Amino acid sequence: MQIVIQPNADAVAEYGADQFSRLLSKKPDAVLGLATGSTPVALYQKLIGRYQAGELSFAKATSFNLDEYLGLSPEHPQSYRYFMQQQLFDLIDIAPEHTHVPPGNAADPITACHDYETRIEAAGGIDLQLLGIGRNGHIGFNEPSSGLRSRTRVKTLTQATIHDNARFFTEGEYQPHLSITMGIGTILDARKVLLLATGEAKADAVKAMVEGPLSAACPASALQLHQHAVVVLDEAAASKLADLEFYRHIERENQLLLQRLGKS
Numbered sequence: 001m002q003i004v005i006q007p008n009a010d011a012v013a014e015y016g017a018d019q020f021s022r023l024l025s026k027k028p029d030a031v032l033g034l035a036t037g038s039t040p041v042a043l044y045q046k047l048i049g050r051y052q053a054g055e056l057s058f059a060k061a062t063s064f065n066l067d068e069y070l071g072l073s074p075e076h077p078q079s080y081r082y083f084m085q086q087q088l089f090d091l092i093d094i095a096p097e098h099t100h101v102p103p104g105n106a107a108d109p110i111t112a113c114h115d116y117e118t119r120i121e122a123a124g125g126i127d128l129q130l131l132g133i134g135r136n137g138h139i140g141f142n143e144p145s146s147g148l149r150s151r152t153r154v155k156t157l158t159q160a161t162i163h164d165n166a167r168f169f170t171e172g173e174y175q176p177h178l179s180i181t182m183g184i185g186t187i188l189d190a191r192k193v194l195l196l197a198t199g200e201a202k203a204d205a206v207k208a209m210v211e212g213p214l215s216a217a218c219p220a221s222a223l224q225l226h227q228h229a230v231v232v233l234d235e236a237a238a239s240k241l242a243d244l245e246f247y248r249h250i251e252r253e254n255q256l257l258l259q260r261l262g263k264s
């Protein structure tokens with residue numbers, strides 16, 4: 001895992017946006033794995049800004065989102081499809097037919113999960129998968145106890161996740177308890193993964209992911225198995241890492257090496 005520590009949340013978003021910009025300039029038809037939640041919003045705003053400035057185009061790109069609530073239609077304001085339209089898709093030049101979010105209103109969710117895997121494969125696999133992390137260590141809606149080789153499937157949400165996401169629902173509004181999520185195995189198949197975490201509330205989950213054992217108790221720890229996982233943290237999210245100074249040292253060495261190679 002490459003651990004990148006940035007001074008604040010804005011710098012985390014900037015670092016993440018640079019990763020997408022670099023990929024799209026090298027490979028305009030890249031397959032992007034996208035995420036919802038509050039963490040990616042600042043990154044999406046930077047991508048929108050770069051698109052509006054003419055620096056970036058998504059015209060040839062394809063996207064696959066990590067997850068969706070089961071039981072919500074794409075038009076539902078709390079659905080992740082709706083979130084993506086509002087926060088990104090409607091504001092950039094990505095072709096609507098190239099954007100994929102698991103169908104929360106599928107008549108047959110089990111078949112829909114298989115179809116989602118097939119579509120990812122047919123698109124050539126995901127080049128860069130963006131991730132947040134839940135306070136309980138989930139990635140996508142892969143809650144603790146998720147199989148480390150799991151594929152896209154229906155997953156029951158924990159009470160902790162339902163509680164954390166209740167802020168997005170108005171009081172008394174129906175809040176789904178089930179989801180469709182890419183599996184941990186699906187995420188690990190991405191050629192590169194980019195996990196962003198900001199704020200002290202994520203510090204324990206970040207520590208378990210980076211320094212804890214590989215365990216289904218912390219699904220994000222599965223990223224320890226990935227060949228190209230980049231974890232970008234602000235100071236608060238990094239604050240409980242025991243080897244913080246070592247990670248900073250590695251990053252400085254990486255930067256020096258890139259400078260020497262003329263790649264920074």
Ligand code: PGA
Pocket residue numbers: 036037038039040131132133134135138139140
């Ligand atoms: P958040 O959610 O970005 O809203 O904190 C992250 C997640 O639950 O994966």
